[in-house]
Amino acid sequence: MLVTEQDRLRDDILAWGDAGGGSREALIPLLQRVQQKYGEISDFAMQVIADVLSIHPVEVQSVISFYHFLDLSARGKFIIRLCRTISCDIAGKDRLARQLENDLGISFGETTNDGMFTLEWANCIGMCDQGPAMLINEKVFTRVTPELVHNVLQACRASFGNIGLEGKEEL
Amino acid sequence: MSPSHTGELTFSTVKPRVGLQAALDKGRAGIVAEVSGSGLKGRGGAGFPTGVKWNLAAATVADEKFVVCNADEGEPGTFKDRVILNRFADLVFEGMIIAGYAIGAQKGILYLRGEYSYLRKDLEKTLERMRTEGMLGERVLGRDDVSFDIEIFIGSGAYVCGEETALIESLEGQRGEPRNRPPFPVNTGYKGRPTVVNNVETLAWIPSIMARGADWFSSLGTDKSKGLKLFSVSGDVERPGVYEFPWGLTIADLMREVGGENAKAVQVGGASGYIVPARDFERHIAFEDVPTGGAVIVFGPHRDMLQVVSNFMEFFVGESCGQCTPCREGNVKLLEGLRLLEEGRCSTRQMRELCALGETMQQASKCGLGQSSPNAFLSIVKHYGDEIMGRTDVIV
Numbered sequence A: 001m002l003v004t005e006q007d008r009l010r011d012d013i014l015a016w017g018d019a020g021g022g023s024r025e026a027l028i029p030l031l032q033r034v035q036q037k038y039g040e041i042s043d044f045a046m047q048v049i050a051d052v053l054s055i056h057p058v059e060v061q062s063v064i065s066f067y068h069f070l071d072l073s074a075r076g077k078f079i080i081r082l083c084r085t086i087s088c089d090i091a092g093k094d095r096l097a098r099q100l101e102n103d104l105g106i107s108f109g110e111t112t113n114d115g116m117f118t119l120e121w122a123n124c125i126g127m128c129d130q131g132p133a134m135l136i137n138e139k140v141f142t143r144v145t146p147e148l149v150h151n152v153l154q155a156c157r158a159s160f161g162n163i164g165l166e167g168k169e170e171l
Numbered sequence B: 001m002s003p004s005h006t007g008e009l010t011f012s013t014v015k016p017r018v019g020l021q022a023a024l025d026k027g028r029a030g031i032v033a034e035v036s037g038s039g040l041k042g043r044g045g046a047g048f049p050t051g052v053k054w055n056l057a058a059a060t061v062a063d064e065k066f067v068v069c070n071a072d073e074g075e076p077g078t079f080k081d082r083v084i085l086n087r088f089a090d091l092v093f094e095g096m097i098i099a100g101y102a103i104g105a106q107k108g109i110l111y112l113r114g115e116y117s118y119l120r121k122d123l124e125k126t127l128e129r130m131r132t133e134g135m136l137g138e139r140v141l142g143r144d145d146v147s148f149d150i151e152i153f154i155g156s157g158a159y160v161c162g163e164e165t166a167l168i169e170s171l172e173g174q175r176g177e178p179r180n181r182p183p184f185p186v187n188t189g190y191k192g193r194p195t196v197v198n199n200v201e202t203l204a205w206i207p208s209i210m211a212r213g214a215d216w217f218s219s220l221g222t223d224k225s226k227g228l229k230l231f232s233v234s235g236d237v238e239r240p241g242v243y244e245f246p247w248g249l250t251i252a253d254l255m256r257e258v259g260g261e262n263a264k265a266v267q268v269g270g271a272s273g274y275i276v277p278a279r280d281f282e283r284h285i286a287f288e289d290v291p292t293g294g295a296v297i298v299f300g301p302h303r304d305m306l307q308v309v310s311n312f313m314e315f316f317v318g319e320s321c322g323q324c325t326p327c328r329e330g331n332v333k334l335l336e337g338l339r340l341l342e343e344g345r346c347s348t349r350q351m352r353e354l355c356a357l358g359e360t361m362q363q364a365s366k367c368g369l370g371q372s373s374p375n376a377f378l379s380i381v382k383h384y385g386d387e388i389m390g391r392t393d394v395i396v
Ligand SMILES: Cc1cc2nc3c(=O)[nH]c(=O)nc-3n(C[C@H](O)[C@H](O)[C@H](O)COP(=O)(O)O)c2cc1C
Pocket: B041, B042, B043, B044, B045, B046, B047, B048, B050, B070, B071, B072, B073, B074, B075, B159, B160, B161, B162, B163, B164, B165, B197, B198, B199, B200, B202, B203, B367, B368, B369
């Protein structure tokens, strides 16, 4: 990592840590912000966070390792999380999974070489009435068919961080 | 009482602010008496009487108390809380304010599962609006003695954090590992202070109970299960969605409403619940018969029950926090057993051992996750032994 980038990361963490009052309760929100902006929580970030909250870096690591959405290693810009739980399974998640793998050229748990996409399984994401459902970063996509996969991925590629295509949820 | 399919929900017929005003007029003891009298039981799954919980927290003396709304909604097949938060968040927040006033708390936290973080923006907007309208902040509805504010905490993906003590650990910046109970959160909760943790739906009912009274609510439902309940219906069914019914309807009634008449079985209560086969569809959905936090997953005539239960066990293996042995090891063993069944290589003796293991897990696990994860397995052995044993059609 470039020195300038480390400085930026440190400044961010210091500012966010201050906003959280420097207490232990601020840890998870802090980790979420680092993860969101930098796509991973590096050793360096863990050290700075530990210093800000006056705890040991091992404690930080232990918390990160507990939560599915916090990552120690670098992830793609877009994290696709396809629900594998029963109602989405019934709704046809296997074929959707296959098509995602085909179009991305990776398997579940992997990240594309260009660093754009990470493909992961999720447990029930609360869209069981509209499956198969998946999350891409914070957006939710419902009733996704294999045929739609290409469009969704293209919309991601065409956008800069924010997905142009709206996730959709019926009420 | 007409059912509603994601359309009008009864608690939403009470206009914003009306319930809160009625509550403040009743005073602290009046609120707790009304909630107790209504017979409202927690809608997060465990069904603990809400009035009793509030009374315990109110009675504990402390310099600070908290109200936490549990919006972790991780139980497979459950999505009613998402619909409530999407459409009626102001009622949930009012419920929190009322709880806060009743127990003497000035701060509320909404614990929103990470998967729902896309709801955050609108929820913050609603909170901001309620602040400008004088329902949140200092001097709630102009009352000098009432102040309350709410913040949102986003989860980071962990089903077990829906368990209330794990949720509190998570709020405190720790791994979401359940604590031993007692002490209960009403005595020693967030930051060691008395804390009421309630489900989204539980809180959403509070304003209407305040506005319409305990008698209205307790006149609905059954003797032991009062009021109306929201159900999340999914699976092999024509009209999936959120439905509202009084407690006590039969599974057969429900199947008619949702278009699941030819179902072979339903899973009531999500992955932690039990499988009810079609021959038992005259049973009633209520705390005293077939209890549920609201998840109803329907399985059509051709559904392979072994695959269903394997799917649930994979879920539990992935979500066990690993703190205690029966759950950490037990779920893995049950999943291995299911693989043997899938391959048609499980002896009767092995199956009996697996059932004994499941029963041990129900008894010896530390929290509700490990206590209920064997339920589905034990249900299929009981009801679908013929279907799952001696398989020759190997599925991979
Ligand atoms: C593994 C596990 C997961 C749980 N998940 C949730 C949940 O997502 N939402 C919820 O309201 N309650 C959940 N609960 C129940 C809570 O521990 C607690 O009983 C509930 O939030 C209390 O609120 P209530 O009385 O209003 O239902 C869960 C319990 C266990 C054991």
